[in-house]
Amino acid sequence: MCGIVGITGVPQVAYPLLEGLRRLEYRGYDSAGIAVAKAGGIVCYKEKGKIKELEEIIDLDDLDASCGIAHTRWATHGQPNRENAHPHLSGKVAVVHNGIIENFGALKVALSNKGYVFHSETDTEVLAHLINDLYRGNLEKAVQQALKLVDGTFGIAVIHADEPRKIVGARRGSPLVVGVGETANYLASDVAAILGHTRQVIYLDDWEMAVLTPEGVTTTNIDNQQITKDIEEITWDLDQIQKGGYAHYMLKEIFEQPDTVLDAFRGRILPATGDVKLGGLELTDWELRSIRRIIILACGTSYHAGLVGEYLIEEYARIPVEVEYASEFRYRSPIIEPGTICLTVSQSGETIDTLEAMREAKRRGAKVIGITNVVGSTIARESESGIYIHAGPEIGVASTKAFTGQVTILTLLTLLLGRRTHISAEKGMQILEELQRIPDKIRQVLDQSDKIREIAKAYAQDHNCLYLGRGVNFPIALEGALKLKEISYIHAEGYPAAEMKHGPIALIDPQMPVVVISTRDGSYEKIRGNVQEVRARHGKIISVVTEGDTEIAALSDHVITIPPTLNMLTPLLSVIPLQLLAYHIAVLRGEDVDQPRNLAKAVTVE
Numbered sequence: 264m265c266g267i268v269g270i271t272g273v274p275q276v277a278y279p280l281l282e283g284l285r286r287l288e289y290r291g292y293d294s295a296g297i298a299v300a301k302a303g304g305i306v307c308y309k310e311k312g313k314i315k316e317l318e319e320i321i322d323l324d325d326l327d328a329s330c331g332i333a334h335t336r337w338a339t340h341g342q343p344n345r346e347n348a349h350p351h352l353s354g355k356v357a358v359v360h361n362g363i364i365e366n367f368g369a370l371k372v373a374l375s376n377k378g379y380v381f382h383s384e385t386d387t388e389v390l391a392h393l394i395n396d397l398y399r400g401n402l403e404k405a406v407q408q409a410l411k412l413v414d415g416t417f418g419i420a421v422i423h424a425d426e427p428r429k430i431v432g433a434r435r436g437s438p439l440v441v442g443v444g445e446t447a448n449y450l451a452s453d454v455a456a457i458l459g460h461t462r463q464v465i466y467l468d469d470w471e472m473a474v475l476t477p478e479g480v481t482t483t484n485i486d487n488q489q490i491t492k493d494i495e496e497i498t499w500d501l502d503q504i505q506k507g508g509y510a511h512y513m514l515k516e517i518f519e520q521p522d523t524v525l526d527a528f529r530g531r532i533l534p535a536t537g538d539v540k541l542g543g544l545e546l547t548d549w550e551l552r553s554i555r556r557i558i559i560l561a562c563g564t565s566y567h568a569g570l571v572g573e574y575l576i577e578e579y580a581r582i583p584v585e586v587e588y589a590s591e592f593r594y595r596s597p598i599i600e601p602g603t604i605c606l607t608v609s610q611s612g613e614t615i616d617t618l619e620a621m622r623e624a625k626r627r628g629a630k631v632i633g634i635t636n637v638v639g640s641t642i643a644r645e646s647e648s649g650i651y652i653h654a655g656p657e658i659g660v661a662s663t664k665a666f667t668g669q670v671t672i673l674t675l676l677t678l679l680l681g682r683r684t685h686i687s688a689e690k691g692m693q694i695l696e697e698l699q700r701i702p703d704k705i706r707q708v709l710d711q712s713d714k715i716r717e718i719a720k721a722y723a724q725d726h727n728c729l730y731l732g733r734g735v736n737f738p739i740a741l742e743g744a745l746k747l748k749e750i751s752y753i754h755a756e757g758y759p760a761a762e763m764k765h766g767p768i769a770l771i772d773p774q775m776p777v778v779v780i781s782t783r784d785g786s787y788e789k790i791r792g793n794v795q796e797v798r799a800r801h802g803k804i805i806s807v808v809t810e811g812d813t814e815i816a817a818l819s820d821h822v823i824t825i826p827p828t829l830n831m832l833t834p835l836l837s838v839i840p841l842q843l844l845a846y847h848i849a850v851l852r853g854e855d856v857d858q859p860r861n862l863a864k865a866v867t868v869e
């Protein structure tokens with residue numbers, strides 16, 4: 264998720280472009296750039312780091328023009344550095360892009376054969392060369408032809424030095440909004456960048472384009488047919504916009520999870536063969552089949568995602584897995600035999616315990632694969648290969664969408680490994696079909712947010728809470744407890760449900776809320792027994808059940824339902840109610856949900 268902005272018709276356009284970038288920085292902040300169109304050519308500056316780093320290198324006189332585009336990046340392809348920062352240039356063309364070009368590899372080969380030289384590792388640079396290659400004096404025509412050759416998602420803004428007052432924008436899958444002004448017009452990823460100039464906006468839909476000049480805006484579809492779009496009035500303030508209208512980044516990120524799962528498997532699934540391709544892994548089929556043991560290294564929420572991965576990989580790929588608290592692993596003398604792969608799971612890619620544990624595993628001969636959300640992070644750079652989860656920036660300290668992104672990646676990895684040993688093509692197809700239904704099923708759970716807030720009211724003043732789950736839902740119980748602890752400061756513990764009888768059951772009384780994840784799977788009868796044990800001791804029961812369940816529902820004080828799905832995919836649904844429950848309880852207690860006390864988004868000190 265990057266931020267793009269384009270403005271035409273404002274003298275010294277660099278100033279409002281930079282202001283627009285500052286307002287979009289929450290969308291991505293690892294590198295930035297700006298370009299203006301001048302009759303003599305494109306003038307462009309770009310730099311690694313935040314907007315202020317860019318401001319330190321630019322010469323505003325050099326950028327003195329009235330039409331330009333700018334970009335703040337959240338890297339997906341290629342390290343955050345000056346070369347990979349946007350805008351990307353080709354001849355007199357400059358492009359800024361938000362999204363992922365899936366077939367950039369093939370296009371890059373074709374363009375290289377035509378003599379185009381690539382200066383970056385990005386997918387976006389392909390677009391600049393493609394548009395330049397197709398340009399015959401009319402920019403929007405060249406953009407239309409180029410986009411017809413592209414697979415993937417895009418929100419783009421393009422300028423050309425021979426048409427120095429024109430910006431062409433287009434979208435498919437990534438947001439793009441046009442700001443209609445009196446003597447100038449604007450284009451941006453979201454209205455945050457435009458708000459200071461106009462409240463009159465046009466929201467572009469997929470496969471729609473806009474051609475902006477100072478005098479006006481023309482909207483067309485990708486076949487250059489004019490379309491009429493409504494101009495809408497923005498009523499929100501900046502804070503609301505950056506949070507997408509949600510009260511907190513955490514809630515916004517919880518509601519982004521349908522897209523998180525989609526973006527995690529986008530371009531990586533092969534439904535026709537029930538298989539998966541994870542290009543960044545750089546492992547041959549033979550190397551995949553030679554894996555003898557997997558060690559997962561992580562902390563906090565990422566550790567819980569790792570535990571889900573353990574259940575899945577052992578069950579479906581039949582490879583032994585150990586999940587290690589990275590902070591413990593690094594100081595133990597771990598045994599690493601040949602054929603051991605270490606998966607290092609970290610949202611930020613900067614958690615020092617996980618980083619050092621990874622270095623220790625490497626020192627002892629393990630092949631290390633990073634699963635992270637931040638391109639160019641230390642763990643990404645130091646692991647031999649890796650998989651990005653593509654969840655976009657996660658601002659809320661309490662991790663939510665990164666967790667579902669990590670679990671989706673571990674599910675894909677399970678299928679990749681399993682399809683080379685134990686999983687049939689038919690089973691693989693069934694899993695992928697159901698995985699593609701998960702985003703909608705998550706939406707069905709999110710629709711219960713108001714109901715979950717009502718449930719939260721009954722528990723917001725409690726001091727303790729127990730979370731129980733079995734099998735692949737045990738890590739979800741741990742994650743639910745962590746979310747509640749982190750943001751509401753209520754003491755909470757997650758336990759394997761059967762373990763309750765070996766101690767925690769002593770805590771059960773009418774003041775003890777117990778959250779039980781009791782979906783319909785192989786252990787249903789067992790978990791129903793655990794619910795009855797709590798019931799018998801007058802504990803307050805909140806059950807997460809599969810739609811249509813009546814038995815456990817009848818034993819519970821409050822019930823939250825999730826749609827039925829394959830057991831291996833249940834964690835992607837059962838975690839959502841627990842995130843929402845923790846969120847609503849914390850809000851009801853008046854806590855600062857996005858910046859909880861004593862916590863940091865990335866723990867970079869021991």
Ligand code: AGP
Pocket residue numbers: 562563564565608609610611612613614617660661662663749863864865866
């Ligand atoms: C989770 O909500 C917390 N922010 C914390 O436990 C976090 O998961 C842990 O610090 C690991 O962070 P990482 O995924 O960035 O390595």
